Amino acid sequence: EEEYAKPTGEKPLFFVASRGHHQEIGGITPGSVPPFSKHIEEEGVLIDNFQLVDRGVFREKETIALLTGNKYPTRNYEMNLSDLRAQMAANERGVQEIHKMVKQFSLPVVQTYMKYVQDNAEEMVRKVIDALKPGSFSYATDDGCKVSVTVSIDSKTRSAHLDFTGTDPQQNSNFNAPKAIAHAACLYVFRTLVDQPIPLNSGCMKPLKITLPEKSMVNPVFPAAVVAGNVEVSQVVTDALYGALGVLAGCQGTMNNFTFGNSKTGYYETICGGSGAGPDFDGCD
Numbered sequence: 001e002e003e004y005a006k007p008t009g010e011k012p013l014f015f016v017a018s019r020g021h022h023q024e025i026g027g028i029t030p031g032s033v034p035p036f037s038k039h040i041e042e043e044g045v046l047i048d049n050f051q052l053v054d055r056g057v058f059r060e061k062e063t064i065a066l067l068t069g070n071k072y073p074t075r076n077y078e079m080n081l082s083d084l085r086a087q088m089a090a091n092e093r094g095v096q097e098i099h100k101m102v103k104q105f106s107l108p109v110v111q112t113y114m115k116y117v118q119d120n121a122e123e124m125v126r127k128v129i130d131a132l133k134p135g136s137f138s139y140a141t142d143d144g145c146k147v148s149v150t151v152s153i154d155s156k157t158r159s160a161h162l163d164f165t166g167t168d169p170q171q172n173s174n175f176n177a178p179k180a181i182a183h184a185a186c187l188y189v190f191r192t193l194v195d196q197p198i199p200l201n202s203g204c205m206k207p208l209k210i211t212l213p214e215k216s217m218v219n220p221v222f223p224a225a226v227v228a229g230n231v232e233v234s235q236v237v238t239d240a241l242y243g244a245l246g247v248l249a250g251c252q253g254t255m256n257n258f259t260f261g262n263s264k265t266g267y268y269e270t271i272c273g274g275s276g277a278g279p280d281f282d283g284c285d
Contacts, residue, residue, distance in 0.1 A: 013107070016094035018087040023267060026067070026074040030261020031268040037174045037225040045070045053088065076265050118203030121194075125207050126158040128193045137243035138166070139236045139250075145171055147217060147236045151244045162186055162241065163211040170220035177229030177237065182218040185237040186210055193247065231255040231270070242276070249276030249283060 025032045026044035037043050045067055052059060060081065067077045074080055102110050138148040148166035153159075170176045177185075183205075191204055198204075212219035217233060220226060235253050242248035252273030259268035277283035 013111075014098050016091045016098070018090040018094075020083050020087045022080060022083055024074055024076050024079065024261070024265060026070060026072045028072055029259065030075060030263075030266030031259035032266060033227050033231070033257055033259045033268050034174070037227055038172055039223045040225050041071050041223065043174070043225060043227045044072060045074055052084065058085070058088065075261065075263060079265075117199060118201050118206075121198050121201050121203030122206045124194045124196055124198055125190050125204050128190060129153060129158055129160050129207055130155075132160065132245055132247075135244040135246055137240045139240040139243065139253075141175060141232065141236060141253075143173070143175070145175055145217060147233065147240050149237075149240045149244050151241070157207075159207045159209065161209045161211065164216065164218050164237075165211060165213055167213060167216045167218050170215050170217055170224045174225035174228040175217060175233055176220035176224045176226045177218050177233035178226050179212055179219045181226075181229050181234050182212050182237055183210060185234045186241065189238055189241045189245075193245075231257050239276075248278050251275040251283075 023031060028034045028037065028042045032044040034042055040046065047066065050063075050066060052063065063081065063084065064077055067074045067080055098110075132151070132153055134151055134153045136148070136150040138146050140146045145168045146166075147168070148164065150161075150163045150165070152161040152163065154161070164182070186208060187200070187204055190208065191200055194204075215221055217229075218237060220229075232254055235251065235255060239250040239253055243250065252275075254273065256271035256273060257268055258271060259266070261267055274285050275283050
């Protein structure tokens with residue numbers, strides 16, 4: 001079979017990625033979800049731009065040293081390595097499929113459709129915004145800290161501003177959501193309001209301006225503990241947005257993490273709960 005014409009420049013045309021949820025990555029408790037962490041180091045191994053593969057070779061020794069050389073190392077690095085290998089295999093398969101697709105349809109066609117997918121998602125969110133009304137909402141957690149959001153609608157640009165000014169400062173507990181978690185919660189809310197089967201992509205975010213005050217619960221800085229940001233604060237952000245938009249009652253507001261383990265392994269499970277009612281449907285228990 002003939003090869004398709006590959007570009008000669010060094011600028012990447014595509015990126016492949018896989019996100020793995022590693023259940024044990026160290027920290028002061030098995031499962032790496034300590035209820036009472038106050039410093040991010042207590043939540044497991046910190047990784048900052050570590051090169052996992054060098055010219056096609058897995059840097060296994062260096063990875064083991066990274067996973068076991070921290071203050072609170074992983075309890076099961078063999079499992080971590082297996083998970084990482086699975087992610088690398090997934091990425092490699094993604095590369096192969098992109099090559100296959102470009103070979104079959106041509107690079108311009110593939111790039112055109114990738115742009116279309118994002119443009120279509122953007123328009124779907126703008127249609128949602130057309131029907132929304134501005135509003136504000138504050139949501140207090142059980143320990144009294146608060147997430148506040150004001151949603152402003154610009155009908156001319158068909159865009160929305162999600163302003164979390166007024167949210168409490170970052171906590172000395174682990175009830176802090178990194179910026180990525182707060183953005184993901186915003187994306188989730190607006191994607192759920194799109195009544196079309198579109199693939200999740202960055203086009204959904206183009207009509208949204210998000211303000212997250214630095215050193216707050218929704219944009220903490222090092223060394224804030226953040227483990228409850230994913231499982232608790234994210235739910236609060238979601239409910240606060242639904243409340244500000246007036247489209248959905250609150251859900252249970254937690255992900256109910258149950259975690260256990262020993263010196264060699266860790267495990268945790270999230271247990272489902274109820275969701276709120278909407279204008280024309282009941283909530284679920």
